[in-house]
Amino acid sequence: MSSNTSKPINLQTGWPSARLCASAAILDGAQQVLTSETEAGPAMLYGPRIGHTPLRESLATWLSTFYAQSMAGNPTTKDRIAISNGASGNLANILQKFADPFYTRAIFLAEPTYFLACPIMEDNGFRGKLRGVPEGGPEHGGLDLGFLRQRLRETEAEAGRTAAESGRADAPVLKAGPLYPKVFKYIIYVVPTFANPSGKTMAEQTRRELVCIAREFDALVISDDVYDYLRWPADLTGGGDDALPPPPSRLVDIDRGMDGYDEKWGNTLSNGSFSKIIGPGVRVGWADCAPGLAFELGEVFNPDVQEAVPHHDGMHRANAGPHGVSVESSMDEKEGSTALAGGFFLYLRLPDDVPHARTVASVALREHGLRIAFGHLFVVAGDEGSIARAEGPGGISRCFRLCCAWHEEEELREGVQRLADTLASIRERMARGEAIREEALGVR
Ligand SMILES: Cc1ncc(COP(=O)(O)O)c(C=O)c1O
Known part of the structure; x- marks a missing residue:
């Protein structure tokens, strides 16, 4: 399965699209x-x-x-x-x-x-x-x-x-x-x-x-x-x-x-x-x-805005757990009796049999034109313990963040498809015993 990667998709940028601004x-x-x-x-x-x-x-x-x-x-x-x-x-x-x-x-x-x-x-x-x-x-x-x-x-x-x-x-x-x-x-x-x-x-x-x-x-x-x-x-x-x-x-x-x-x-x-x-x-x-x-x-140091709700739904629905990826964020968080969701982000965890999220992000960008924010970006700077915890069992190096506010719904679906393609191709390579190359990625 290969996706059309001619148009880059950026699920890393944590900003609202201009269309959502008031x-x-x-x-x-x-x-x-x-x-x-x-x-x-x-x-x-x-x-x-x-x-x-x-x-x-x-x-x-x-x-x-x-x-x-x-x-x-x-x-x-x-x-x-x-x-x-x-x-x-x-x-x-x-x-x-x-x-x-x-x-x-x-x-x-x-x-x-x-x-x-x-x-x-x-x-x-x-x-x-x-x-x-x-x-x-x-x-x-x-x-x-x-x-x-x-x-x-x-x-x-x-x-x-x-x-x-x-x-x-x-x-x-x-x-x-x-x-x-x-x-x-x-x-x-x-x-x-x-x-x-x-x-x-x-x-x-x-x-x-x-x-x-x-x-x-x-x-x-x-x-x-x-x-x-x-x-x-x-x-x-x-x-x-x-x-x-x-x-x-x-x-x-x-x-x-x-x-x-x-x-x-x-x-x-x-x-x-x-x-x-x-x-x-x-x-x-x-x-x-x-x-x-x-x-x-x-x-x-010296205005009705509630319309600006991003397109979380499309991405969440498209993301019903293929390839063993699980949803970590509070999509079903219970506050009182009604489940409440919100914010700009969907936070996901990779299964244990694929490399950590930074490697996956590197392959996604290089081969599928998709940018995602990987767990290592979210460790506390200068705290060795934070890095060790991130890379340890259950740590955040296996997690990644997708922003649902930057792209329109169709692109979000396409982005999630590219992620699925990335994981499938990584798995195929691992099955053949090939090493998965990781390149340094920028923050934005
Ligand atoms: C938790 C958090 N705080 C602050 C900001 C930035 O806010 P401001 O644009 O008001 O500086 C962001 C933007 O991504 C954020 O996610």
Whole structure:
């Protein structure tokens, strides 16, 4: 079986196709604002550092409606919202203001991780201080908290010993003084809902325990909540959107709702973005967090969107497990009683009898014109343990991510067919005892 590979298919690029971007709504909104006597000026000039007040107000209203259930009658307010230039830029801002590479001991990242988070953290002084935390099995609900707690204890003990030996105070070094009123000992980075790349959704109980751990160890949990709004029933033959359960609770709302909340700083920050629901080119996002954090974030840096739902269905249906490939992502994740799916990605696992995903990706690109994102891309940079876990039994080196937002449905089907052809040809070669050649692949 061989597929027509004349037109390259890219299931690696994790962006929405331009057709899904809310261009018409942006044009309409811009027209209204820029022709308004009162709004055109503020829109074109420097504004408050924390962000344009009406935008913060309408974001607070929109978020309070969308997450009404988990906010339990305690809506978010504009003093908790700081406008950003997108989730990636905001990640850098958060680290600049609330983390000190000489004091903040480590950054823990859920594994597999959104790979562009690593270089942002490294650029902010955390090279060599990134630590992976496996998602774990179904019993862990999306993050192995036993592993995380153990590593936090070890790291804390080590920091105590180092401080005692050096005779220096265990206090921020670079980020000291009134410009840095709060510096955390740890950062924990997660994408708890429809994660990139795994598509998984963290269980409610795991979210609660994670907040407790963050409080215990003086950690700030940065939660990229960028896919929450792209959701649909996993069983598309059932009810429509009306049948959707409420979205999973954000960590920031869990923190705020639990006794002992630190009203000024909190231990959680929801990192939001319009990139997935309007278009990444708008470069606008927000943080929803305790007012002290929101205000200080403003000191660092100077619109109906629900139509943008990608073409997950076509790819998922086309992917009914040929060649022993299994679906890892949360296509049938249960939240409450209704299965919920969402995000941009389908995350799959290869069977044990073919080489790991990087080799498969190399053959797919070279011989079938198909690009896929392989597991090695999602290990935590600079953490040897993360690589060892990826390549060990059940590790993520056998997994790969397909994006369903970039191509149209027909191309998605063709892409999945090419993947099947790739696996078939690898199997044939292996049966003949031939070696499978792997070439270095770029990230995009
Ligand atoms: C988990 C996650 N966070 C952040 C981003 C980037 O967001 P932004 O465009 O707002 O910087 C992405 C985009 O792929 C993502 O998957």
